Amino acid sequence: MTGDDSLAVAYAAIQRRVSEAATRAGRDPATVSVMAVTKTRGRATVDAALRLGITSLGENRVQEARDKFGGDPVPDGVVLSLIGSLQTNKAKQAVALFDLIESVDRVSLVEALARAAADRTSPLPVLIQVNVAAEAQKAGCAVEDAGRLALAVAATKVLLPVGVMTIAPLVEDADDVRPVFRTLRQLRDTVRESVPTLEALSMGMSNDLDVAIEEGATAVRVGRALFGDRG
Ligand SMILES: *Cc1c(COP(=O)(O)O)cnc(C)c1O
Numbered sequence: 001m002t003g004d005d006s007l008a009v010a011y012a013a014i015q016r017r018v019s020e021a022a023t024r025a026g027r028d029p030a031t032v033s034v035m036a037v038t039k040t041r042g043r044a045t046v047d048a049a050l051r052l053g054i055t056s057l058g059e060n061r062v063q064e065a066r067d068k069f070g071g072d073p074v075p076d077g078v079v080l081s082l083i084g085s086l087q088t089n090k091a092k093q094a095v096a097l098f099d100l101i102e103s104v105d106r107v108s109l110v111e112a113l114a115r116a117a118a119d120r121t122s123p124l125p126v127l128i129q130v131n132v133a134a135e136a137q138k139a140g141c142a143v144e145d146a147g148r149l150a151l152a153v154a155a156t157k158v159l160l161p162v163g164v165m166t167i168a169p170l171v172e173d174a175d176d177v178r179p180v181f182r183t184l185r186q187l188r189d190t191v192r193e194s195v196p197t198l199e200a201l202s203m204g205m206s207n208d209l210d211v212a213i214e215e216g217a218t219a220v221r222v223g224r225a226l227f228g229d230r231g
Contacts, residue, residue: 003045003048004048004051007045007048007049007052007226007227008052010225010226010227010228011034011049011052011054011226013225014034014209014222014225014226015034017209017210018032018034018209018213018220020210021209021210021211021213021214022213024214025213025214025215025216027213027216031218032213032217032218032219032220033055033056033218033219033220034054034056034219034220034222035056035057035058035081035083035202035219035220035221035222036049036054036056036057036058036222036223036226036227037057037058037059037060037083037205037221037222037223037226038057038058038059038068038223038227039058039059039060039061039064039084039223039230040064040230041227042068043068043072045227046068049226050074050075050078054078055077055078055079056078056079056081056219057074057078057079057080057081058080058081058082058083058102058221059080059081059082059083059084059098060082060083060084060085061084062082062086062090062093062094062097065080065082065097065098066093066097069097070097079099079100080097080098080099080100081098081099081100081101081102082094082097082098082100082101082102082103083102083103083165083202083221084103085103085105085139086101086103086104086109088108088109088111088112089112091109091112091113091115091116092116094113094116095113095116095117095120095124096116099125100124100125100126100127100162101113101124101125101126101127102126102127102129102165102202103127103129103139103165104126104127104128104129104149104153104159105128105129105130105131105139105140105141105149106141106149107149107152110149110152110153110156110159113126113156113159114156114158114159117156117158117159118158120158123157123158123159123160124158124159124160125159125160125162126153126159126160126161126162127161127162127163127164127165127200127202128141128146128149128150128153128161128163128164128165128198129141129164129165129166129167130142130143130146130164130165130166130184130187131166132166132168132180132183132184132187133168133169133177133180135169138167140165140166140167143183143187146164146187146191147190147191147194147195150164150191150194150195150198151194151195154195154197160197161195161197161198162197162198162199162200163188163198163199163200163201163202163218163219164184164187164188164191164198164200164201164202165200165202165203166180166181166184166202166203167205168180168181168203168204168205168208168212170207171207171208174207174208174210174211175211177208177211178211178214178215180203181203181204181208181211181212181215181216181217182215184201184203184215185201185215185216188201199218200218200219201216201217201218201219202217202218202219202220202221203215203217203219203220204217204220204221205220205221205222205223206222206223206224206225206226209222209225
């Protein structure tokens with residue numbers, strides 16, 4: 001098979017997983033978007049994904065994304081998201097490059113992004129990243145800080161809090177992280193009472209997207225199941 005063919009096969013398998021998980025949960029599969037996580041993948045691979053009709057791309061490093069997309073932006077209608085942790089000194093570059101930032105996890109970053117986005121004509125959508133499982137090495141705010149952060153984002157006016165994101169712990173049996181996804185959904189529901197624009201639930205990756213969708217994910221972020229293992 002050519003690279004394009006094997007990518008098409010992998011994407012079809014993911015679409016089937018999305019559809020089956022949504023059906024099990026009594027949800028419409030169309031309410032779940034699939035982000036292709038293109039970190040470490042070259043531009044040719046990205047373009048092959050776009051040819052399949054994928055319209056959401058995720059990168060975890062500003063510099064890598066600049067190298068890949070700076071001189072050759074994604075086509076209109078494709079959303080490029082930052083899903084990796086962001087240093088405040090890169091906020092300006094991130095705002096210039098990305099359509100959505102999923103990794104907002106502290107007030108200092110909200111302030112830096114707001115300064116960088118000050119002259120935008122429309123607010124920049126962001127997600128609050130939550131470290132639901134409170135893993136020591138992981139980015140993301142504490143569950144109890146998410147509401148305060150979402151309000152801080154909303155108060156900037158130039159950033160728009162549109163959802164929450166989490167990275168679940170790596171486990172053997174994806175069912176073990178179901179409580180993590182459930183907690184994020186409940187958190188979203190609670191915070192939405194004071195921040196009504198908070199809709200998106202970005203949760204679930206190659207290993208655990210099925211469980212995440214059963215628990216309400218509106219976006220899953222898929223790398224290895226689409227493109228193969230990272231070198
Ligand atoms: C790499 C990455 C993914 C994709 O992980 P896979 O296991 O390759 O599907 C999703 N989300 C984030 C934040 C990542 O860094």
